[in-house]
Amino acid sequence: DTGVSQDPRHKITKRGQNVTFRCDPISEHNRLYWYRQTLGQGPEFLTYFQNEAQLEKSRLLSDRFSAERPKGSFSTLEIQRTEQGDSAMYLCASGIPGQPYPSENTDGYTFGSGTRLTVV
Amino acid sequence: GQQLNQSPQSMFIQEGEDVSMNCTSSSIFNTWLWYKQEPGEGPVLLIALYKAGELTSNGRLTAQFGITRKDSFLNISASIPSDVGIYFCAGQLRSSNTGKLIFGQGTTLQVKP
Numbered sequence: 345d346t347g348v349s350q351d352p353r354h355k356i357t358k359r360g361q362n363v364t365f366r367c368d369p370i371s372e373h374n375r376l377y378w379y380r381q382t383l384g385q386g387p388e389f390l391t392y393f394q395n396e397a398q399l400e401k402s403r404l405l406s407d408r409f410s411a412e413r414p415k416g417s418f419s420t421l422e423i424q425r426t427e428q429g430d431s432a433m434y435l436c437a438s439g440i441p442g443q444p445y446p447s448e449n450t451d452g453y454t455f456g457s458g459t460r461l462t463v464v
Numbered sequence: 465g466q467q468l469n470q471s472p473q474s475m476f477i478q479e480g481e482d483v484s485m486n487c488t489s490s491s492i493f494n495t496w497l498w499y500k501q502e503p504g505e506g507p508v509l510l511i512a513l514y515k516a517g518e519l520t521s522n523g524r525l526t527a528q529f530g531i532t533r534k535d536s537f538l539n540i541s542a543s544i545p546s547d548v549g550i551y552f553c554a555g556q557l558r559s560s561n562t563g564k565l566i567f568g569q570g571t572t573l574q575v576k577p
Contacts, residue, residue, distance in 0.1 A: 386567030
Protein backbone atom coordinates (compact mmCIF):
# COMPACT_ATOMS: atom_id res chain seq x y z
CA ASP A 345 0.00 0.00 0.00
CA THR A 346 1.58 3.27 -1.10
CA GLY A 347 -1.01 5.64 0.38
CA VAL A 348 -0.64 8.14 3.21
CA SER A 349 -0.03 6.33 6.49
CA GLN A 350 -0.89 7.70 9.94
CA ASP A 351 0.04 6.28 13.30
CA PRO A 352 -1.53 5.62 15.72
CA ARG A 353 -5.08 5.19 14.43
CA HIS A 354 -6.54 5.82 17.88
CA LYS A 355 -5.16 7.53 20.97
CA ILE A 356 -6.81 7.98 24.35
CA THR A 357 -4.99 10.24 26.74
CA LYS A 358 -5.59 11.99 30.02
CA ARG A 359 -5.97 15.74 30.10
CA GLY A 360 -2.62 17.41 30.55
CA GLN A 361 -0.58 14.69 28.86
CA ASN A 362 1.46 15.21 25.70
CA VAL A 363 0.74 13.23 22.55
CA THR A 364 2.57 12.84 19.25
CA PHE A 365 1.19 11.62 15.94
CA ARG A 366 3.10 10.54 12.88
CA CYS A 367 2.30 10.86 9.18
CA ASP A 368 4.14 9.12 6.34
CA PRO A 369 3.19 10.74 3.03
CA ILE A 370 3.29 9.22 -0.44
CA SER A 371 7.00 9.12 -1.21
CA GLU A 372 7.12 11.46 -4.20
CA HIS A 373 4.83 14.08 -2.62
CA ASN A 374 6.67 17.17 -1.43
CA ARG A 375 3.67 18.87 0.18
CA LEU A 376 2.25 17.61 3.46
CA TYR A 377 -0.82 18.98 5.25
CA TRP A 378 -2.37 18.53 8.68
CA TYR A 379 -6.10 19.00 9.24
CA ARG A 380 -8.32 18.61 12.28
CA GLN A 381 -11.85 17.28 12.06
CA THR A 382 -14.31 17.45 14.95
CA LEU A 383 -17.50 15.43 15.06
CA GLY A 384 -20.08 16.56 12.53
CA GLN A 385 -17.76 19.03 10.84
CA GLY A 386 -15.54 19.11 7.80
CA PRO A 387 -11.76 19.04 8.14
CA GLU A 388 -10.08 22.33 9.09
CA PHE A 389 -6.61 23.26 7.94
CA LEU A 390 -3.89 23.37 10.61
CA THR A 391 -0.56 23.65 8.80
CA TYR A 392 1.41 22.59 5.74
CA PHE A 393 4.96 21.80 4.68
CA GLN A 394 6.73 22.09 1.36
CA ASN A 395 9.57 19.60 1.77
CA GLU A 396 10.94 20.35 5.27
CA ALA A 397 9.76 23.97 5.43
CA GLN A 398 6.61 24.78 7.37
CA LEU A 399 5.07 27.48 5.20
CA GLU A 400 1.71 28.24 6.79
CA LYS A 401 0.05 27.77 10.15
CA SER A 402 -3.60 28.27 11.00
CA ARG A 403 -4.69 30.31 13.99
CA LEU A 404 -6.23 27.02 15.18
CA LEU A 405 -2.69 25.86 15.87
CA SER A 406 -2.16 27.18 19.38
CA ASP A 407 1.20 27.35 21.15
CA ARG A 408 0.55 23.85 22.50
CA PHE A 409 0.73 22.42 18.99
CA SER A 410 3.93 21.87 17.06
CA ALA A 411 4.53 20.12 13.76
CA GLU A 412 7.79 19.07 12.18
CA ARG A 413 8.97 17.47 8.99
CA PRO A 414 12.71 17.24 9.64
CA LYS A 415 13.90 15.53 6.46
CA GLY A 416 11.07 16.41 4.15
CA SER A 417 9.63 12.92 4.43
CA PHE A 418 7.49 11.91 7.44
CA SER A 419 5.93 14.50 9.73
CA THR A 420 4.98 14.59 13.40
CA LEU A 421 2.29 16.61 15.13
CA GLU A 422 2.71 17.07 18.88
CA ILE A 423 0.10 18.41 21.27
CA GLN A 424 1.33 19.43 24.70
CA ARG A 425 -0.81 19.63 27.81
CA THR A 426 -3.83 18.19 26.03
CA GLU A 427 -7.29 19.59 26.73
CA GLN A 428 -10.68 18.00 26.19
CA GLY A 429 -11.27 20.39 23.31
CA ASP A 430 -8.37 18.76 21.47
CA SER A 431 -10.46 15.61 21.00
CA ALA A 432 -10.83 15.22 17.25
CA MET A 433 -9.66 13.30 14.20
CA TYR A 434 -6.27 14.55 13.01
CA LEU A 435 -5.86 14.03 9.29
CA CYS A 436 -2.71 14.18 7.24
CA ALA A 437 -2.68 14.69 3.48
CA SER A 438 0.11 14.82 0.95
CA GLY A 439 0.29 16.13 -2.59
CA ILE A 440 2.19 17.63 -5.46
CA PRO A 441 1.61 21.30 -6.28
CA GLY A 442 -1.05 21.76 -8.92
CA GLN A 443 -2.13 18.14 -9.03
CA PRO A 444 -5.08 17.52 -6.74
CA TYR A 445 -6.58 14.92 -9.05
CA PRO A 446 -5.17 11.41 -9.34
CA SER A 447 -3.62 10.54 -12.70
CA GLU A 448 -1.67 7.58 -13.99
CA ASN A 449 1.52 9.18 -12.68
CA THR A 450 0.42 10.43 -9.28
CA ASP A 451 -2.07 9.78 -6.55
CA GLY A 452 -2.85 13.47 -6.33
CA TYR A 453 -3.81 15.16 -3.06
CA THR A 454 -4.42 12.16 -0.79
CA PHE A 455 -5.62 11.92 2.79
CA GLY A 456 -4.57 9.33 5.33
CA SER A 457 -7.05 7.47 7.52
CA GLY A 458 -6.43 9.83 10.41
CA THR A 459 -5.62 9.57 14.11
CA ARG A 460 -8.63 9.72 16.40
CA LEU A 461 -7.65 11.51 19.63
CA THR A 462 -9.82 11.29 22.74
CA VAL A 463 -8.83 13.37 25.76
CA VAL A 464 -10.45 12.23 28.99
CA GLY B 465 -12.40 28.72 10.91
CA GLN B 466 -13.84 29.57 7.53
CA GLN B 467 -16.08 26.91 6.03
CA LEU B 468 -18.29 26.53 3.04
CA ASN B 469 -22.07 26.36 3.40
CA GLN B 470 -23.08 22.87 2.33
CA SER B 471 -26.64 21.62 2.04
CA PRO B 472 -28.56 19.60 2.79
CA GLN B 473 -27.04 18.48 6.07
CA SER B 474 -28.43 14.97 5.63
CA MET B 475 -30.47 12.91 3.22
CA PHE B 476 -32.31 9.61 3.58
CA ILE B 477 -33.33 8.23 0.22
CA GLN B 478 -34.55 5.09 -1.46
CA GLU B 479 -32.14 3.03 -3.56
CA GLY B 480 -32.38 4.09 -7.20
CA GLU B 481 -33.21 7.71 -6.47
CA ASP B 482 -31.07 10.61 -7.64
CA VAL B 483 -29.34 12.85 -5.12
CA SER B 484 -28.26 16.46 -5.32
CA MET B 485 -26.20 18.51 -2.88
CA ASN B 486 -24.52 21.88 -3.15
CA CYS B 487 -22.00 24.25 -1.64
CA THR B 488 -21.92 28.01 -1.56
CA SER B 489 -19.41 30.57 -0.38
CA SER B 490 -19.05 34.31 -0.16
CA SER B 491 -15.49 33.96 -1.51
CA ILE B 492 -14.24 33.09 -4.98
CA PHE B 493 -12.56 29.72 -5.47
CA ASN B 494 -10.19 28.52 -8.18
CA THR B 495 -10.69 24.83 -7.48
CA TRP B 496 -13.67 22.86 -6.21
CA LEU B 497 -13.35 19.29 -4.99
CA TRP B 498 -15.89 16.74 -3.83
CA TYR B 499 -14.91 14.07 -1.30
CA LYS B 500 -16.60 11.07 0.29
CA GLN B 501 -15.74 9.98 3.81
CA GLU B 502 -16.69 6.71 5.47
CA PRO B 503 -16.58 6.09 9.24
CA GLY B 504 -13.06 5.95 10.64
CA GLU B 505 -11.43 6.85 7.34
CA GLY B 506 -10.04 9.95 5.67
CA PRO B 507 -11.83 11.72 2.83
CA VAL B 508 -11.47 10.17 -0.63
CA LEU B 509 -11.52 12.42 -3.68
CA LEU B 510 -14.45 11.89 -6.07
CA ILE B 511 -14.30 14.77 -8.53
CA ALA B 512 -12.08 17.83 -9.08
CA LEU B 513 -13.19 20.99 -10.92
CA TYR B 514 -10.83 23.70 -12.17
CA LYS B 515 -12.80 26.12 -14.37
CA ALA B 516 -15.93 28.19 -13.89
CA GLY B 517 -18.84 26.48 -15.62
CA GLU B 518 -17.01 23.16 -15.86
CA LEU B 519 -19.22 20.08 -15.70
CA THR B 520 -17.44 16.83 -14.90
CA SER B 521 -18.67 13.26 -14.50
CA ASN B 522 -17.22 10.26 -12.75
CA GLY B 523 -19.49 7.27 -13.29
CA ARG B 524 -22.84 8.05 -11.67
CA LEU B 525 -21.46 11.27 -10.17
CA THR B 526 -21.68 14.65 -11.87
CA ALA B 527 -20.36 17.92 -10.46
CA GLN B 528 -20.30 21.48 -11.68
CA PHE B 529 -18.15 24.51 -10.90
CA GLY B 530 -20.50 27.49 -10.66
CA ILE B 531 -20.16 30.40 -13.09
CA THR B 532 -19.71 32.86 -10.24
CA ARG B 533 -16.90 30.68 -8.80
CA LYS B 534 -18.73 30.81 -5.47
CA ASP B 535 -20.69 27.58 -5.68
CA SER B 536 -20.67 23.98 -6.81
CA PHE B 537 -23.08 21.07 -6.87
CA LEU B 538 -22.77 17.29 -6.88
CA ASN B 539 -25.36 14.92 -8.31
CA ILE B 540 -25.47 11.18 -7.77
CA SER B 541 -27.74 9.27 -10.11
CA ALA B 542 -29.44 5.93 -9.40
CA SER B 543 -28.12 5.68 -5.84
CA ILE B 544 -27.02 2.33 -4.45
CA PRO B 545 -26.42 1.21 -0.83
CA SER B 546 -22.63 1.65 -1.11
CA ASP B 547 -23.16 5.38 -1.74
CA VAL B 548 -23.78 5.71 1.99
CA GLY B 549 -21.33 8.08 3.64
CA ILE B 550 -20.57 11.72 4.27
CA TYR B 551 -19.94 13.90 1.22
CA PHE B 552 -17.82 17.03 1.55
CA CYS B 553 -17.24 19.87 -0.81
CA ALA B 554 -13.88 21.59 -0.56
CA GLY B 555 -12.34 24.51 -2.32
CA GLN B 556 -9.11 26.39 -2.74
CA LEU B 557 -9.42 30.17 -2.57
CA ARG B 558 -8.51 32.14 -5.70
CA SER B 559 -5.96 34.03 -3.63
CA SER B 560 -4.17 30.86 -2.57
CA ASN B 561 -1.72 28.54 -4.34
CA THR B 562 -0.75 26.53 -1.28
CA GLY B 563 -3.18 23.68 -1.76
CA LYS B 564 -4.89 24.59 1.51
CA LEU B 565 -8.51 23.46 1.30
CA ILE B 566 -11.62 24.89 2.94
CA PHE B 567 -14.31 22.29 3.58
CA GLY B 568 -18.06 22.33 3.88
CA GLN B 569 -19.81 20.81 6.89
CA GLY B 570 -20.75 17.67 4.97
CA THR B 571 -23.91 15.97 3.72
CA THR B 572 -24.70 12.63 5.33
CA LEU B 573 -26.29 10.27 2.83
CA GLN B 574 -28.24 7.20 3.83
CA VAL B 575 -29.68 4.87 1.21
CA LYS B 576 -32.50 2.48 1.97
CA PRO B 577 -32.32 -0.74 -0.07
